[in-house]
Amino acid sequence: MADARHGRDASRHRRRGQGELEALVLASLREADEAVSAAWVQERLGGDLAYTTVITILTRLLAKGVVTRERAGRSFTWTSASDEAGLAAHKMRKVLDGEQDREAVLASFVTALSTEDERVLRDLLRDTHTGQED
Template sequence: MARQLGELEAVVMDRLWTWERPTTVREVLDDLIEDRKLAYTTVMTVMDNLHRKGVLSREPDGRAYRYSPVRTRADHTADLIASVLSTSDDRTAPLLRFVEQMDPDELARLRAALERLGAASEPPPGPRRRQR
């Protein structure tokens, strides 16, 4: 079950999900340093913690590591939503409240996705019987 990310963890993950490539601590730090004052060791600790928690994978690259998200942003978000819904006795009520807050474009995409899921779950048509 996914857990909510801390503030700096979320910022780091946002970069990695956006970049969609294995990334070093130095690259993340160089990007983040434009907006906030951070030490290399702070970013390294955050990324190492995310690795230990199973959120990031890593591969050696010289004396450093290159980190990659284990799951997509969409998968992580879906797990968070499922985690929140699991605390409710009635999962439908919060889902309906959420849908009521969606803008028309989001609602249209949701309808289309539900239609695709419905079509995918229908059994394929069987062979037709001959009429005598």
């Protein structure tokens, strides 16, 4: 079905959120065997994103510390320095850092966890605490 305002197939050109685009770019970098160009990432994602959009996303990921870049002539090559879990953890820390009452936010988060997630968190905290004692 065509979008009457733009004459486009609305399902093909739906607007994706920043987080979704970041995850797609990060996933494409993790698939690469070596550092790759932004053009490679753009092609890997099907070419429907503008080159400048890919550069913007890569630059945001660089600022978050989840990708690295190296000079390659007049441009850069990019490498994943993290995975989707690392990106999600960064987002969670950013939200937490923006709150005045960290303890209340953490308490609310923990009380909303499923029993299984709570068990996983307890195990992770115990393992981290045990590792610090060594």
